[in-house]
Amino acid sequence: MQSPPALQPFDGFSVCVFCGSSERADPALTAGAAELGRMIAARGWRLVYGGGGVGLMGAAARAAHEAGGRVVGIMPAFLRSRERLFDEVETVVVTSMHERKTLMYDASDAFIVAPGGVGTLEEAVEVLSWKRLDLHPKPVVFHSPAGFWDAFDALMRQNVASGMTPESFLRAYEIHADLDAVVTAVARASNAAPLQHDRR
Numbered sequence: 001m002q003s004p005p006a007l008q009p010f011d012g013f014s015v016c017v018f019c020g021s022s023e024r025a026d027p028a029l030t031a032g033a034a035e036l037g038r039m040i041a042a043r044g045w046r047l048v049y050g051g052g053g054v055g056l057m058g059a060a061a062r063a064a065h066e067a068g069g070r071v072v073g074i075m076p077a078f079l080r081s082r083e084r085l086f087d088e089v090e091t092v093v094v095t096s097m098h099e100r101k102t103l104m105y106d107a108s109d110a111f112i113v114a115p116g117g118v119g120t121l122e123e124a125v126e127v128l129s130w131k132r133l134d135l136h137p138k139p140v141v142f143h144s145p146a147g148f149w150d151a152f153d154a155l156m157r158q159n160v161a162s163g164m165t166p167e168s169f170l171r172a173y174e175i176h177a178d179l180d181a182v183v184t185a186v187a188r189a190s191n192a193a194p195l196q197h198d199r200r
Contacts, residue, residue, distance in 0.1 A: 005092045007072055007107055013190045014046040016108035018123040020116030021055035029115045030056055032145055032179065034063035036114060039183050041069025045190075048108045050100065051075030051091050056114055065089050072107065076100050101126065110186045113142045113149070121152070131172045132165070139189035142175040143182045149175050 017040070019033055033056035040047045041064040050057050051073030065071050071089040076097055094100050101123060113124040130136055142149045153175055159165045176182045 005094060005103065007092060007103070008090055010046050010070060010072075012044060012046055012070075013110070014048050014108045015040055015186060016048040016104050016111045017057070017060055017114060018111065018116060018120045019049075019056040019060060019114035020120055021050070021052050021057050022117060023054055025055055025115070029145065029148075030059045032143065033057070033114050034059040035179055036060055036112065036143065036182070037063030037065075037069070038067045039179060040064050041067035043183065043187065044069075046070040046072060048072050048074070048104055050104070051093075052079070056116065060114070061089060074100050074103050074107075108138070110139045110189055111141070112182060112186060113140065115143070115145065115148045128169075128172055132169055139186060140173040141182050141185045142173060143179060144175045144177050147177070 017033075017036065020029075037047060037060035040060075047061065047064045047069060049061055049071070052058055052075065053061070061071050061073060065088060073089055073091040075091060075093050076099070077093050077095060092103065094103060105127065111124070111127055113120065124140065124142070127136075127138070127140055131138070131140065142152070144150065144153075156165070156170065160167050160170060174185050176185065
């Protein structure tokens with residue numbers, strides 16, 4: 001079996017940002033992603049993301065890089081033209097979406113879910129599903145400007161109310177409209193001892 005691609009060593013705290021690649025997003029959302037990138041760089045955290053140079057993901061990566069932050073992108077080969085590889089930062093090209101998500105997960109200590117489309121939602125639900133199964137204790141924090149993720153939160157609460165998911169699941173994630181609150185939530189987690197080892 002082929003071994004997974006290797007990332008350059010990094011001893012600090014790494015934050016994975018899931019967010020949209022659409023170029024048609026509201027400019028305010030793109031500006032928010034750029035500010036998030038700058039805030040991650042200011043904390044000395046490494047930004048781990050999907051490797052693209054477009055949409056919110058490109059804005060976050062460029063802003064973090066320009067602010068002197070460490071950035072690593074992980075891109076499946078078949079998306080190189082669609083999401084336009086941002087190769088000014090460390091970038092690893094993998095063979096599949098599954099390998100991309102696995103490497104992003106393994107390289108990260110926390111997850112920030114910024115506004116995005118169905119791909120962002122799928123990534124967020126997967127890491128929450130793993131957390132629901134006690135496979136990891138990593139924080140998952142949603143940035144929800146203007147209530148972007150309110151409908152998602154309502155769906156999760158409906159799922160709990162229906163008895164499909166235990167109420168404790170609602171503590172598996174946080175949602176904040178304010179970027180300072182998002183970064184503060186991640187910083188709080190970065191200072192806490194892990195609850196358990198990753199058992200995936």
